[in-house]
Amino acid sequence: MSVPLLDVNAQNLPLEAELKQVFENVLRSGRFILGEEVEAFEKECAAALGAKHAISISSGTDALIIALMALGIGPGDEVLCPSFTFFATAGSVHRTGATPVFCDVTTDCFGIDLESAKAKLTSKTKAIIPVHLFGQSSEMDAITSFAKEHGLKIIEDVAQSFGSTYRGRACGTIGEIGSFSFFPSKNLGGFGDGGLVTTESFELCEKMLRLRNHGMHPRYYHSMVGGNFRMDALQCALLRVKLHHIGEYAAGRTRNANYYSRRLSKISGEELILPNDRDHAGHVWNQYTLRVPGRRDELKAHLTEKGIGCEIYYPVPMHRQECFANLPEHSLSNCPISDQLASEVVSIPVYPELVEAQLDEVATAIESFFP
Structure with a gap:
């Protein structure tokens, strides 16, 4: 599917x-x-x-x-x-x-x-x-x-x-x-x-x-x-x-994010880093963004081959964009976490209308990638 x-x-x-x-x-x-x-x-x-x-x-x-x-x-x-x-x-x-x-960003909430x-x-x-x-x-x-x-x-x-x-x-x-x-x-x-x-x-x-x-x-x-x-x-x-439906949309995204977090937690670690859901921050899950150090592009290719929609948000941080190359040096320097995230992140389907069979398909595809 x-x-x-x-x-x-x-x-x-x-x-x-x-x-x-x-x-x-x-x-x-x-x-x-x-x-x-x-x-x-x-x-x-x-x-x-x-x-x-x-x-x-x-x-x-x-x-x-x-x-x-x-x-x-x-x-x-x-x-x-x-x-x-x-x-x-x-x-x-x-x-x-x-x-x-x-400026650079943090890894807990980006x-x-x-x-x-x-x-x-x-x-x-x-x-x-x-x-x-x-x-x-x-x-x-x-x-x-x-x-x-x-x-x-x-x-x-x-x-x-x-x-x-x-x-x-x-x-x-x-x-x-x-x-x-x-x-x-x-x-x-x-x-x-x-x-x-x-x-x-x-x-x-x-x-x-x-x-x-x-x-x-x-x-x-x-x-x-x-x-x-x-x-x-x-x-x-x-x-x-x-x-008028924004509450149910948010609930659906949260439900789907929680499914992924439960299902993928058993392989979560250095190879697969799941997104944070901080207690004091009400997350509405516009994206469910994984971090895959060293193997992100491989996982993306694997998911694409299995028909799972995924996308990289974002492959090039702002301080690396060609159109900003002439900005002052202090505008462009020292953003190592942004560089790191750009090489690690990939987002998977989390929209509220997903049914459990679709969520299972996505999770199974990810599980099959990791030994």
């Missing part, structure tokens, strides 16, 4: 009738930009996350960009971010004219290593972007204390972790701004690109509302230069349907 890494139809098609009805409602309304569906989705997201303010944005990448813009980050500024992450984290910093400074961040702090450092990677939070208490001590703003990259928590508090509500993605593979996966920003600050909320609509308020009056960062009303309406 082949098992795909992700099957969006397994989640979306059971909702087909409701999604079609929502589409028809928006079609007949004739309101495709902003409006009631957008406002309702934002209120429901804020309630689900326990955030004071939530604003829908055109993509997860644009959510990071607008967050940086709202905090006044630009040319001459430096922003600390992990090297082991998806490109958008660093690319968004670069697009504002600021300089991404790549989050930014604060000792590395401390070593790379300069007088130009204005912000830090902790990434809650693969569905699990970074160590936000230490990051918050560090940021407060040095006057840094915190932008949480929650693209992969909608609904995750840190010590009972939703990720995305701890720093100044949280940035989310609704790319179809995410825990709350949309029907194209989409994103969200959250904040506890009324002032930042008002600023981002203007920035997402060309800096305009009132109409045709521009006190700042923004962009077209709006999310379509149709996308918001469709996502509202799926938001």
Whole structure:
């Protein structure tokens, strides 16, 4: 039996009738930009996350960009971010004219290593972007204390972790701004690109509302230069349907992750390192990421041959990317754990609609690889 890494139809098609009805409602309304569906989705997201303010944005990448813009980050500024992450984290910093400074990460949660961040702090450092990677939070208490001590703003990259928590508090509500993605593979996966920003600050909320609509308020009056960062009303309406199921989606991912952890624990060790599930961090398992020192590519080939979907997130850390080769030396140096993880990690199917027979197929394929 082949098992795909992700099957969006397994989640979306059971909702087909409701999604079609929502589409028809928006079609007949004739309101495709902003409006009631957008406002309702934002209120429901804020309630689900326990955030004071939530604003829908055109993509997860644009959510990071607008967050940086709202905090006044630009040319001459430096922003600390992990090297082991998806490109958008660093690319968004670069697009504002600021300089991404790549820090190493920890092996327990793949989050930014604060000792590395401390070593790379300069007088130009204005912000830090902790990434809650693969569905699990970074160590936000230490990051918050560090940021407060040095006057840094915190932008949480929650693209992969909608609904995750840190010590009972939703990720995305701890720093100044949280940035989310609704790319179809995410825990709350949309029907194209989409994103969200959250904040506890009324002032930042008002600023981002203007920035997402060309800096305009009132109409045709521009006190700042923004962009077209709006999310379509149709996308918001469709996502509202799926938001009502986010609890069961999270439970399904947790169930599947627990199955793997139980099943694979007997071969876990130096050859196969299972992901951590820390007690104080509510993991939502966007990915179930194994570490396979020395044999990762062999295992990936083995799984592929057996029809098991798998992927490497990520094979090249940011400090090794060609487009950043001309950054200052301190931006690119001393990220050995990021290099190590890039050579070890492979993610296996964990989406909530997997049935036990599929989980068994994946686990059996992995077991057959190890003596």
